[in-house]
Amino acid sequence: MNADSRPQPFCILTFAVCILSNGCGGRAPLPCDAAATDCVTLTIPRGATLSAAIDSLSAHDLIARQFLFSMYARLRGLGRDLKSGTYAFHQEAGWRDIIDALKVGRGALVRFTVREGLRIAEIGDLASQELGVPRDSFVAAARDTGVIARLGLPPETGTVEGYLYPTTYTIQPHPSARQLVRLMTDEFLSHWSAAWDARLDSLHFSRHQLVTLASIIESEVRYAPDRMYVSAVYHNRLDRGMMLQADPTVIYAMGARPRRVYEKNLLIRSPYNTYLHPGLPPGPISQPDSASIDAALYPAPSPYLYFVAQPDGKHIFSASYAEHLAAIREVKEQVSGIRSGLPRRQPDP
Numbered sequence: 001m002n003a004d005s006r007p008q009p010f011c012i013l014t015f016a017v018c019i020l021s022n023g024c025g026g027r028a029p030l031p032c033d034a035a036a037t038d039c040v041t042l043t044i045p046r047g048a049t050l051s052a053a054i055d056s057l058s059a060h061d062l063i064a065r066q067f068l069f070s071m072y073a074r075l076r077g078l079g080r081d082l083k084s085g086t087y088a089f090h091q092e093a094g095w096r097d098i099i100d101a102l103k104v105g106r107g108a109l110v111r112f113t114v115r116e117g118l119r120i121a122e123i124g125d126l127a128s129q130e131l132g133v134p135r136d137s138f139v140a141a142a143r144d145t146g147v148i149a150r151l152g153l154p155p156e157t158g159t160v161e162g163y164l165y166p167t168t169y170t171i172q173p174h175p176s177a178r179q180l181v182r183l184m185t186d187e188f189l190s191h192w193s194a195a196w197d198a199r200l201d202s203l204h205f206s207r208h209q210l211v212t213l214a215s216i217i218e219s220e221v222r223y224a225p226d227r228m229y230v231s232a233v234y235h236n237r238l239d240r241g242m243m244l245q246a247d248p249t250v251i252y253a254m255g256a257r258p259r260r261v262y263e264k265n266l267l268i269r270s271p272y273n274t275y276l277h278p279g280l281p282p283g284p285i286s287q288p289d290s291a292s293i294d295a296a297l298y299p300a301p302s303p304y305l306y307f308v309a310q311p312d313g314k315h316i317f318s319a320s321y322a323e324h325l326a327a328i329r330e331v332k333e334q335v336s337g338i339r340s341g342l343p344r345r346q347p348d349p
Helices: 009-021 050-059 066-075 095-104 120-131 135-141 145-150 177-191 194-203 207-220 224-239 247-254 263-267 290-297 321-340
Strands: 039-044 085-090 108-113 168-171 306-309 315-318
Touching (some): 039 050, 050 066, 066 095, 085 095, 108 120, 120 177, 135 177, 145 177, 168 177, 194 207, 194 290, 207 224, 207 247, 207 290, 224 290, 224 315, 247 263, 306 321, 315 321
Parallel strands (some): 085 108
Antiparallel strands (some): 039 085, 108 168, 306 315
8 A cells, every 4th residue: 555545634534523523414594484393593793702602503403423524524624614694504514515505605594674664665675785686576476366355355455565474584585576576475374363353253354444544653653652542543543434644655656755745745546545535445555563553453442533743753743733733833843943943842731
């Protein structure tokens, strides 16, 4: 046997570790659906050491022999090339597959955050920027009749507006538009409480009507405690046959987000214009979260019929039109004071 044919110590040790661990091969960790029961999700923070990563892998029951795995990982060069990120592995993933993934970031999941109140087109822009999903493809997928039917929406509903649940998603990179829309609508369904269905019956609302109202509340409220009172105003108006006169519905009808709504905008011809058409608009105008849905279901017991927003985002609520006009004057004084740099007038005790 010549020198070139002798087993090298590195190869012998690597082979020995693989045999002892029985973990060099195994089931490939990708693709792995992070929501699947046999899929384990863990995060390797930026700057984490190999020892910290091994502790995390062990804590998630992905490896059983930390010392042997550490030896094998170092032989494979993982200590130098450890990539941070969130990963999803099958529970039975082999050591080689885990190490390969951590070395190159293969299988690292990405976070996609959708905040409350966005519209389909705006989520499409976000998906294009952060996930590489073409905006037009996303908008088209949001019109998928199969998804619309699965949500139990009225046949005339053209999109899943209102049902793309706003939250932070941990997903595989580069999903298709169809996958992303289905994921977000599934998230909506998972957040819908069975108790809410019983409440719908007492309100004589369909779920679609309720989500529509919740989306208006979502678009109106910046100060969370106001949700139930804004909801009360709209419920009281609906009960009395009054126009909702909700500015966010006009903004939705305009197809843009102007800095302010002018009186001429209130005449825009659209079924979503609640200054011209009684009752709720045909469908949601944004994506409400569970808090806005809950507020739409359970309005505050109050006689309010009007509200006006203050510069700080809080609202003044009124039961009569005369009170509402006084509240408008107060808000105008606040705005004038801000523009002139004067301190805000404190209310009388």
